[in-house]
Amino acid sequence: MTVRAAVVLAAGEGTRLRPLTRNRPKPMLPAADRPILEHVFDALIGAGIERLHVVVGYKRDRVQDYFGPTYRNVPVNYVAQNKQLGSGHALLEAREAVASEDGFLVVNGDQVIEQRMVEDVLDAFEDDDGGAMLAVTEQSDVSHYGAVRTEGDRVIELVEKPETDEYRLLNAGVYAFDASIFDAVDETPRVRGELALTDTLSRLIDEDVAVGGVTTEGLWVDATYPWDLLDVSRELLLGGRVTEPERGEAVWVADTANVHEDATLQGPVVVGPDSEVRPGAVVGPFAAVGRNATVGANAVVSRSVLDTDTRVGPNATLLDCVTGQAVSLGAGTTVPGGPGDVRVEDSVYEGQRLGTLVADRVRAAGDVSFAPGTLVGPNATLHTGVSISENVTEGAEVFR
Amino acid sequence: MCGIIGCTGRETETLDVLLHGLDTLEYRGYDSAGVALANGTVEVCKREGEIDRLRAAVDPAMDGPVGIGHTRWSTHGPPTDENAHPHTDCTGDVAVVHNGIIENYDELKAELTAAGHELESDTDTEVVPHFIEDALADGMSRDEAFRSAVARIEGSYALAAVFAGSEAILATREGSPLVVGVGDDAAYLASDVPAFLEYTDRVVYLDDGEFARLESGSWTVTDAEGRLLEKSISQVEWDAEETAKSGYDHYMLKEIHEQPRALRKCLRGRVDELTGTVDVEALEGLTAESVQFVACGTSYHAALYGAQRLQAAGVPAQAFLASEYATAPAPVTEGTLVVGVTQSGETADTLAALRRAQARGVETLAMTNVVGSTAARDCDRTLLIRAGPEIGVAATKTFSSQVVACNLLSATLADRGDSREIVQALRDLPGQIQEVLDASRAEAVAERFVDSDGYFFIGRGHQHPVALEGALKMKEITYKHAEGFPAGELKHGPLALVTGRTPVFAIVTGTDEEATKTVGNVKEVEARDAPVVAVTDGASTVDRYADAVLELPETEPCVAPVLANVQLQLVAYHVANKLGRSIDKPRNLAKSVTVE
Numbered sequence: 004m005t006v007r008a009a010v011v012l013a014a015g016e017g018t019r020l021r022p023l024t025r026n027r028p029k030p031m032l033p034a035a036d037r038p039i040l041e042h043v044f045d046a047l048i049g050a051g052i053e054r055l056h057v058v059v060g061y062k063r064d065r066v067q068d069y070f071g072p073t074y075r076n077v078p079v080n081y082v083a084q085n086k087q088l089g090s091g092h093a094l095l096e097a098r099e100a101v102a103s104e105d106g107f108l109v110v111n112g113d114q115v116i117e118q119r120m121v122e123d124v125l126d127a128f129e130d131d132d133g134g135a136m137l138a139v140t141e142q143s144d145v146s147h148y149g150a151v152r153t154e155g156d157r158v159i160e161l162v163e164k165p166e167t168d169e170y171r172l173l174n175a176g177v178y179a180f181d182a183s184i185f186d187a188v189d190e191t192p193r194v195r196g197e198l199a200l201t202d203t204l205s206r207l208i209d210e211d212v213a214v215g216g217v218t219t220e221g222l223w224v225d226a227t228y229p230w231d232l233l234d235v236s237r238e239l240l241l242g243g244r245v246t247e248p249e250r251g252e253a254v255w256v257a258d259t260a261n262v263h264e265d266a267t268l269q270g271p272v273v274v275g276p277d278s279e280v281r282p283g284a285v286v287g288p289f290a291a292v293g294r295n296a297t298v299g300a301n302a303v304v305s306r307s308v309l310d311t312d313t314r315v316g317p318n319a320t321l322l323d324c325v326t327g328q329a330v331s332l333g334a335g336t337t338v339p340g341g342p343g344d345v346r347v348e349d350s351v352y353e354g355q356r357l358g359t360l361v362a363d364r365v366r367a368a369g370d371v372s373f374a375p376g377t378l379v380g381p382n383a384t385l386h387t388g389v390s391i392s393e394n395v396t397e398g399a400e401v402f403r
Numbered sequence: 404m405c406g407i408i409g410c411t412g413r414e415t416e417t418l419d420v421l422l423h424g425l426d427t428l429e430y431r432g433y434d435s436a437g438v439a440l441a442n443g444t445v446e447v448c449k450r451e452g453e454i455d456r457l458r459a460a461v462d463p464a465m466d467g468p469v470g471i472g473h474t475r476w477s478t479h480g481p482p483t484d485e486n487a488h489p490h491t492d493c494t495g496d497v498a499v500v501h502n503g504i505i506e507n508y509d510e511l512k513a514e515l516t517a518a519g520h521e522l523e524s525d526t527d528t529e530v531v532p533h534f535i536e537d538a539l540a541d542g543m544s545r546d547e548a549f550r551s552a553v554a555r556i557e558g559s560y561a562l563a564a565v566f567a568g569s570e571a572i573l574a575t576r577e578g579s580p581l582v583v584g585v586g587d588d589a590a591y592l593a594s595d596v597p598a599f600l601e602y603t604d605r606v607v608y609l610d611d612g613e614f615a616r617l618e619s620g621s622w623t624v625t626d627a628e629g630r631l632l633e634k635s636i637s638q639v640e641w642d643a644e645e646t647a648k649s650g651y652d653h654y655m656l657k658e659i660h661e662q663p664r665a666l667r668k669c670l671r672g673r674v675d676e677l678t679g680t681v682d683v684e685a686l687e688g689l690t691a692e693s694v695q696f697v698a699c700g701t702s703y704h705a706a707l708y709g710a711q712r713l714q715a716a717g718v719p720a721q722a723f724l725a726s727e728y729a730t731a732p733a734p735v736t737e738g739t740l741v742v743g744v745t746q747s748g749e750t751a752d753t754l755a756a757l758r759r760a761q762a763r764g765v766e767t768l769a770m771t772n773v774v775g776s777t778a779a780r781d782c783d784r785t786l787l788i789r790a791g792p793e794i795g796v797a798a799t800k801t802f803s804s805q806v807v808a809c810n811l812l813s814a815t816l817a818d819r820g821d822s823r824e825i826v827q828a829l830r831d832l833p834g835q836i837q838e839v840l841d842a843s844r845a846e847a848v849a850e851r852f853v854d855s856d857g858y859f860f861i862g863r864g865h866q867h868p869v870a871l872e873g874a875l876k877m878k879e880i881t882y883k884h885a886e887g888f889p890a891g892e893l894k895h896g897p898l899a900l901v902t903g904r905t906p907v908f909a910i911v912t913g914t915d916e917e918a919t920k921t922v923g924n925v926k927e928v929e930a931r932d933a934p935v936v937a938v939t940d941g942a943s944t945v946d947r948y949a950d951a952v953l954e955l956p957e958t959e960p961c962v963a964p965v966l967a968n969v970q971l972q973l974v975a976y977h978v979a980n981k982l983g984r985s986i987d988k989p990r991n992l993a994k995s996v997t998v999e
Binding site: 026059063064066067068070071072073078079081083259261263276277279281294295297311312328329363364 | 649660840
């Protein structure tokens with residue numbers, strides 16, 4: 004059996020990454036020079052996938068607009084999941100789209116994976132001639148994810164977010180199935196209305212249906228919380244997983260970017276298409292400047308991710324900073340960097356390496372400073388000279 | 404109007420290739436469609452209505468190594484089965500498809516009828532196969548017969564013919580588009596490249612007066628006298644699948660959402676914000692003492708905007724409707740630049756206006772979306788707007804790209820020292836359109852006013868073209884009455900039409916004199932009980948008098964029209980959707996109108 008189709012699950016918001024997900028789902032958040040989902044597509048296409056079926060839901064237009072009807076000459080078919088009722092439910096929505104396939108991949112669209120993982124799953128699945136197969140990878144801390152125990156090439160246990168630390172393997176979210184998976188998902192009881200694919204797999208294991216586990220190595224990074232986005236970009240830059248041309252050692256600059264000769268790029272760093280880096284600016288190390296962004300004269304941007312259309316004024320200093328799209332940070336903005344205590348919903352996460360996270364279209368006038376760990380909601384307006392010492396809500400206007 | 408497809412060398416797949424080609428050409432016309440396949444005989448199947456009706460009617464066993472197809476937008480005779488193309492001669496051995504208008508068909512028809520030919524349709528096209536029939540009967544070869552028939556007709560045309568017992572397609576053009584696709588063992592012919600892009604990306608663009616002969620994998624192009632011409636093969640960069648809907652219900656909505664990306668492409672490599680320079684290769688060294696824009700429909704609204712930009716920069720500029728200019732052009736001087744704005748580069752009225760200008764010896768510039776289009780090849784220079792393929796009949800993203808291109812043109816022709824602010828505003832524009840798309844309340848506004856009797860749009864200065872464009876979009880796809888006016892004109896007549904059941908969309912940005920005066924006009928409307936929808940950046944007081952507000956981000960006044968227009972595109976789309984209209988293929992319309 005040859006597998007040439009993949010179902011990519013990209014419908015979920017990723018609520019723990021709010022407020023960055025106000026206008027787009029987690030798969031469209033930046034991972035170095037492009038959205039997370041693009042890394043997933045690249046891994047799939049690199050492994051020989053010729054048909055992409057993407058399950059979209061939350062802010063689906065953002066996925067559709069970015070990739071359009073084809074990506075790298077591979078047709079992209081969009082399947083709507085109107086209510087986000089879990090990964091199993093999402094997969095069921097794609098049932099018709101893959102009806103003519105003997106076997107197909109199912110991949111999470113919100114975690115960066117590597118081509119090798121996809122290839123390993125494909126090889127194992129094709130050797131086994133069907134059934135269910137998942138990629139397993141070793142990580143030091145699996146407590147946020149689906150932990151896996153294997154025996155030979157079989158998975159014998161799947162535990163979501165294990166509370167003990169005895170697990171070392173995690174479910175990488177790369178699966179291969181044949182059409183029998185749909186009935187199995189359909190028969191799985193819903194938990195609080197939701198249908199998780201991993202519940203179905205656990206049931207199959209309990210019923211002694213073979214679920215293959217192929218242990219694979221390679222880059223696997225996920226962002227659960229806002230500060231994780233900095234680590235994701237860091238890993239990708241370290242691994243050279245960047246598509247822009249390499250201008251110098253670990254310095255990637257798009258052909259259409261305009262970097263002034265008096266600006267300094269310190270690798271690893273990537274500068275995206277149509278962007279401008281002005282005289283005297285120092286960008287990097289571990290900085291990703293997105294599409295059509297501007298870094299003003301004499302600004303310093305380090306260990307940061309600046310998303311599409313962001314404007315950084317002259318003399319700004321940004322360390323450990325994540326910006327959303329079309330953020331405008333005026334002259335002399337100061338983000339001294341982490342670590343700081345980050346409040347996400349009702350929990351406080353202490354000592355996280357996050358300077359600040361500034362969501363889409365925040366406008367900060369000159370001389371605004373940000374205390375470590377602050378989150379600024381979309382469309383907030385921060386007036387000249389204010390000090391941001393706690394989270395700012397969407398659309399708020401801060402005068403002092 | 405009308406789309407042509409042809410293929411030879413695909414053996415048993417001929418019918419599939421033709422039907423697929425017609426699907427992609429449907430934007431050029433969709434009131435009837437037909438195909439003809441030739442083997443020992445010529446088999447024809449044609450139907451009034453959209454291509455699905457033809458698909459249902461056609462015998463899947465219809466077979467032949469060569470065939471032609473046609474999708475029609477009526478000019479001569481209503482859409483009926485009889486008037487659909489292809490048309491045949493009395494013997495049924497010759498089938499012809501045609502795009503364009505044969506101006507002397509009345510006399511030709513009379514001549515043929517007098518000679519005993521039986522013409523079955525009301526079309527101008529049908530004279531062609533009958534002339535071919537006569538010439539064949541006189542002992543001419545098929546090529547000679549085709550040429551002799553073409554020699555009889557006057558007007559604009561792209562023509563293709565197939566014959567019983569031949570595997571060749573003969574074709575020619577004069578004023579209507581026609582391109583040859585070069586496959587490995589097959590050859591294709593179409594009005595537009597996407598029709599065969601799935602099979603080959605190598606194309607030969609035919610020029611007016613040239614004849615093409617396609618047979619299996621071979622093709623030749625000759626001039627009117629039959630001399631062999633050396634034509635170069637171009638590689639097209641469009642991706643075949645780029646013409647799918649990417650998860651949207653309609654091309655129009657997809658294309659509205661593509662605007663940020665389209666503008667990024669339009670600007671790429673052409674602007675530098677730090678130095679405030681605009682550097683467009685195609686415009687290098689361009690100077691003009693005055694500029695005349697010629698355009699139709701939505702492109703005309705972009706042209707009006709372009710003329711305003713140039714005027715503001717101190718360059719005398721005017722925009723003309725191309726159909727008027729073609730017959731009554733404005734005076735030109737040596738330093739006049741005539742700019743044809745046409746998405747397809749094939750709009751017959753605009754081409755006629757450009758030819759009129761060329762005949763008077765002035766420099767011409769095509770502002771178009773299509774590489775290798777007739778306008779691009781005929782004009783001295785071509786400024787590509789780079790919007791990517793637009794399939795929806797109602798132009799959306801191409802308007803935005805044209806407006807940006809107008810700014811590139813005006814910055815090139817006249818630097819007023821504000822270019823850095825302009826470049827900055829242009830670079831911000833893609834993100835701001837995204838902001839409008841993310842936050843628009845257009846659907847709610849559409850829901851509220853869907854049952855209205857009519858819609859009026861007012862704007863002043865740079866927002867005047869957008870008022871016209873907003874109204875055009877509304878009428879094109881909702882079939883409701885809609886009119887746009889310069890805000891100050893409303894009280895000079897149109898105000899009589901305003902009632903409580905005619906919402907007025909007022910586009911007001913900034914706080915300058917234009918904005919203040921428009922707010923005054925809004926009060927006049929409000930006093931007549933008409934609902935007011937303010938399309939505004941919130942800088943003025945217009946929202947106080949408004950029943951609903953469509954918000955815009957603040958920006959430079961000169962690029963605000965693009966943002967306002969996106970809101971109005973969305974309103975028109977949602978009204979049409981709620982009314983269940985055929986949004987991508989509105990009645991009576993075609994995407995590129997290749998007749999005058």
